[in-house]
Amino acid sequence: MKLFFAFWMAIAPGLMAWAGPLLVSPEEVQRSNDADTGLRPRAVTVKDAPIIDLISPRLPGELTSPTRIELRFVATHPSTIKPETFKALYGTFGIDITPRILGVTQITATGIQVHEAHLPRGKHRIQLLLEDSEGRVGSRWMEFQIN
16 A cells, blocks of 8 residues: 555656646645535625626536636626736635736636646535726636536
8 A cells, every 4th residue: 555655756757747737736625525514604795796607607506627617707897897807716715816817827818728627536615706997806616516
């Protein structure tokens, strides 16, 4: 068993590089799910706040990794989207995974396209936040299972 573990630890970094960077680690998934009480904060919609449309993946549904994630941002006229304000907060502890997303794609005023989001198996919950030129913040939750 020790020999297998040593072998796995030697090849695992190479496999991770081949598969692509993970947006969250298996440990972060586990800690978040272990601490999740199932309670969800109530969302209060801000009038005329930006809308974050989830184009892909179609939820609910079973997902595999890697998966495509596409978001479209919509502002209320005459305001504009401020892409630099986009935040993605992961799980129960609200881990800021925005820099990890920026490592695999660009965030524009029209949205985001991640062609291959690598995520470990398990339940995932991501809060998305975005501000417009009027200072209004729109938000959206994504909850899904990777099999």
